[in-house]
Amino acid sequence: MFRSTARGAAVVVALAALSVSCGTPEKDDGAPGGPVAAVTSPGTPEAPSSVSGGDSDGSAPPSAPDGEPVEKVRDAFAGLQATLGESCTPGNCAYFLGRVHDELRGMDRAMKADPKGPGHFPEPIALIKKLEAEIGDDRSFENLKKHQTLLIGTRDKINTWMQDHPDDYS
Structure with missing residues (x-):
């Protein structure tokens, strides 16, 4: 036993x-x-x-002028495109607008840090600069909601521009 x-x-x-x-x-x-x-x-x-910090080809991610690593343009663009199927509906509007704004800011950082240089992305960078000037430092839901049309329009214009320039982010 x-x-x-x-x-x-x-x-x-x-x-x-x-x-x-x-x-x-x-x-x-x-x-x-x-x-x-x-x-x-x-x-x-x-x-x-x-979390590896680079691509499968062993390249390091681009860095912003402050030395912080940023996404590659193609990855930032994929994040922005992921917002295309969403909308501002009751219960998720604050999240949605905040996400679109964050994705646009990520695109801006990625384009400015890209090895091709920010001059390679003149229109998207100008669109984001205009958006940021309108929004200012106020990242509250109320302010993003007030600028919703400009925010979504900027996203859509950048999406169209990027799709017309696939060689710029491949």
Whole structure:
């Protein structure tokens, strides 16, 4: 009888070890939506590929004048395009307008940091500059809502310009 209890305990220990090495990913900060570190063996986290800091070709991401890394133009443009299927509806309007504004600001930073130089993106940069002059420093929902037409129009004009210039961000 002792043997079966010892064997059962060994199975439980083996299953527990297996669940640690093959278990579900754990959040590194415990917060929803945080970076995920998949545990491959006890105590050996595997870094997510999106945090590698470069492309699969080994190139480093572009940097802003302040030295902060920024997205490549194609990645920033993909984020902006992702807003095309959304709209300002009750319950998500503040999120939507804030996201469009953030994506446009990300595009601006990416274009200005691009190795081809900001002169490669004259119209989008000018459109964002005009938008920022209108919005000013007030990033509140009320102010973004007040400038909603300009905000969405700027997004749409930049989307059209970028699609007409695919060689500029490939």
